[in-house]
Amino acid sequence: MAIPEGLRYTREHEWIEILEEGRGRVGITHHAQDELGDVVFVELPRTGDELSGDDVFGTVESVKAVSDLYSPVTGKVLQVNESLEEQPELVNEDPYGEGWMIQVELTELAELDGLLSAEEYAAYLAEESGH
Amino acid sequence: MSRTPLYHAHLELNARMVDFAGWEMPVQYSSTLKEHLAVRTAAGLFDVSHMGQIEIRGSDALEFTQHMTCNDVSRLEDGQAQYSALLYPEGTFVDDIVIYRIHAGHLLLCVNASNRDKDYQWLLEHRNGDIEIRDASEEYAQLALQGPRSQEILERLTLLDLDAVPYYRFTLGRIAGADCLVSRTGYTGEDGFELYLSPTEAARVWESILEAGSSAGIRPAGLAARNTLRLEVRYPLYGNDIDETTNAWEAGLGWIVDLDQGPFVGRESLFRIRQEGPHRKLAGFEITGRGIARDHDAVLIDGARSSQVSSGSYSPSGKKSIGLAYLPVEKAIPGQELEIENRRRLLPAVVVKTPFYRRR
Numbered sequence: 001m002a003i004p005e006g007l008r009y010t011r012e013h014e015w016i017e018i019l020e021e022g023r024g025r026v027g028i029t030h031h032a033q034d035e036l037g038d039v040v041f042v043e044l045p046r047t048g049d050e051l052s053g054d055d056v057f058g059t060v061e062s063v064k065a066v067s068d069l070y071s072p073v074t075g076k077v078l079q080v081n082e083s084l085e086e087q088p089e090l091v092n093e094d095p096y097g098e099g100w101m102i103q104v105e106l107t108e109l110a111e112l113d114g115l116l117s118a119e120e121y122a123a124y125l126a127e128e129s130g131h
Numbered sequence: 132m133s134r135t136p137l138y139h140a141h142l143e144l145n146a147r148m149v150d151f152a153g154w155e156m157p158v159q160y161s162s163t164l165k166e167h168l169a170v171r172t173a174a175g176l177f178d179v180s181h182m183g184q185i186e187i188r189g190s191d192a193l194e195f196t197q198h199m200t201c202n203d204v205s206r207l208e209d210g211q212a213q214y215s216a217l218l219y220p221e222g223t224f225v226d227d228i229v230i231y232r233i234h235a236g237h238l239l240l241c242v243n244a245s246n247r248d249k250d251y252q253w254l255l256e257h258r259n260g261d262i263e264i265r266d267a268s269e270e271y272a273q274l275a276l277q278g279p280r281s282q283e284i285l286e287r288l289t290l291l292d293l294d295a296v297p298y299y300r301f302t303l304g305r306i307a308g309a310d311c312l313v314s315r316t317g318y319t320g321e322d323g324f325e326l327y328l329s330p331t332e333a334a335r336v337w338e339s340i341l342e343a344g345s346s347a348g349i350r351p352a353g354l355a356a357r358n359t360l361r362l363e364v365r366y367p368l369y370g371n372d373i374d375e376t377t378n379a380w381e382a383g384l385g386w387i388v389d390l391d392q393g394p395f396v397g398r399e400s401l402f403r404i405r406q407e408g409p410h411r412k413l414a415g416f417e418i419t420g421r422g423i424a425r426d427h428d429a430v431l432i433d434g435a436r437s438s439q440v441s442s443g444s445y446s447p448s449g450k451k452s453i454g455l456a457y458l459p460v461e462k463a464i465p466g467q468e469l470e471i472e473n474r475r476r477l478l479p480a481v482v483v484k485t486p487f488y489r490r491r
Binding site: 040 | 159162163164355359421422423425444445447450473474
């Protein structure tokens with residue numbers, strides 16, 4: 001599956017999409033959901049929670065494994081994807097769309113520069129898998 | 132690493148392969164949940180060719196097997212199978228096995244892949260009388276077709292009367308033109324069959340079954356689904372729930388022990404342990420909130436560490452997290468509250484009756 005252009009990525013396999021000035025949407029990548037397999041629980045923060053870049057903001061559990069979710073940026077949680085409560089499989093089915101996890105208000109825009117572009121993330125994946 | 136004759140078939144199906152007991156096996160094809168559900172509602176096909184097969188032949192084959200296993204082999208008729216175990220003199224498990232009586236002078240033992248060499252050596256060490264013991268594992272591929280539509284699917288590929296093969300019985304005959312031992316056995320809690328056949332025929336029969344079952348909703352299923360399926364029906368997994376430190380009474384496997392069948396290896400210990408009463412029991416629990424208990428997570432009772440989760444997973448049928456753990460007998464009672472320590476968190480849990488799932 002192609003890695004969407006225009007999003008920024010972490011080495012922990014989260015993505016962030018800038019929706020409008022100062023507002024970003026966060027989820028996990030196709031690669032991350034593929035590695036986890038069937039997602040059965042997603043634990044997310046509350047609206048209003050303050051996150052720092054690299055903070056664990058939740059966990060995602062699959063039949064096979066559990067994985068922490070790391071916030072790509074510092075900011076306040078504006079919204080969480082409540083659909084994941086009943087339909088955690090959205091993370092597998094549409095990781096860059098319906099499977100999004102939180103929306104955050106970015107407070108330090110410069111942090112985005114420290115994240116990977118689609119091209120850099122693709123290279124990182126290739127390196128990680130030893131190719 | 133060993134490969135089954137279906138290795139290439141798995142790769143073609145885009146299976147994710149893992150090392151299991153020295154074998155490169157498919158853990159999942161597309162989705163463990165879908166594979167699990169297919170077995171519960173339609174059918175799933177597993178490659179279990181990693182399992183070992185040990186043959187015992189000769190005029191003393193029955194007597195020897197009776198001495199080496201804890202269930203009563205003398206009750207078996209030709210064409211009947213039995214779940215049993217090889218035990219150490221201490222009453223603990225060498226392995227749990229299925230015994231097939233082909234005839235009085237020919238028994239076939241299906242053993243765990245991880246224990247194959249150990250079992251074979253164990254049997255050889257105790258060799259006695261007119262018998263020949265042979266590790267025949269290389270001569271067999273093994274497929275498990277499991278799920279409520281298994282018989283209907285198999286009937287499209289054989290002239291055998293499968294109605295004449297009840298639970299834990301088997302017959303010899305052709306499936307898709309290949310000679311097979313066909314037994315109504317399995318490790319999923321559903322109706323289904325296991326086929327023992329020549330490795331050279333395995334790929335063709337595998338494909339024929341998938342094709343014959345496609346309209347019925349069959350899916351190839353991997354080891355991950357095999358594990359969630361067996362855990363829901365509380366079938367023990369050697370190395371997790373039973374091993375060389377646990378005995379049949381505490382594992383809840385008293386039903387495969389027949390102390391009256393005569394002297395067998397482990398009998399005296401089992402007799403003594405039963406007199407004394409076991410100190411612990413393998414109990415089922417479910418997590419009452421979120422989170423999934425995993426193998427080896429610590430189990431806490433009243434805030435104190437008590438034991439470990441022997442098997443823990445998500446239950447696709449129950450849509451909750453379930454597990455097994457050895458608990459002090461007085462705590463192994465439905466309703467007992469526990470905590471499971473999973474990654475710095477304490478997950479509230481409660482002891483429940485098992486099995487977690489029962490087929491309708």
